[in-house]
Structures are given as structure tokens and as C-alpha cells.
Amino acid sequence: MLVNAKITEIKLPKFIPLFQGNYSDFSVDWYRVVGSTISFTMLINIATPHIGSIVGMIITSLKRLFDQKCRCDPKKTQKKFQEDYENLYIGPQFLIEIRYS
Numbered sequence: 001m002l003v004n005a006k007i008t009e010i011k012l013p014k015f016i017p018l019f020q021g022n023y024s025d026f027s028v029d030w031y032r033v034v035g036s037t038i039s040f041t042m043l044i045n046i047a048t049p050h051i052g053s054i055v056g057m058i059i060t061s062l063k064r065l066f067d068q069k070c071r072c073d074p075k076k077t078q079k080k081f082q083e084d085y086e087n088l089y090i091g092p093q094f095l096i097e098i099r100y101s
Helices: 028-067 082-090
Strands: none
Touching: 028 082
């Protein structure tokens, strides 16, 4: 918004691109250019924090699938020890202070 705003009362050097834009007021063109950019940035900020969790769930599911030799039966496992089996199938600790902050 600061780059695209045109405010003639503020005099800044030419090498600082703030307040030297094309729009002195909110108009249809402002909404088309600046408003759509801000909206798209907000949509990206909504989606990106969840990508890590989704990728982690996919990787965990693939590890379980390979452990079962591509069968969907959790009783058929290649794990020799109970601790290894629990680490694969229980999952990470649920930190409520991080998830619901």
C-alpha cells in the first residue's frame, strides 16, 4: 500500500519508493492492482502454516504403509520391538499450547 500510494504532501528522496505511486485515492484501478495483491498475500498466509503438518501426515502414512508391506492391516508389521511399533503408530506428542494458540 505504501509503495502504490501517491501523497504529494510527503517529500521523500527519489531513491525511497514510498508514497510515490500511481494512486492518490481508492479507485477501481487501486482495487484491481493493490487490493488483489493484498488479498492474494493473505490467502498465501492462510495456507502456508499448514503445509508442514500436511506433509508430515503424508510421510507418516507412507512409513506405516511400507511397514505393513502395502497392506492396510496394522497388525501385520515388520517392527520387532513394541517401542518401535508405538513410535510409528502413536505419532508425535500433541502440544495443545502450539496447536490452539
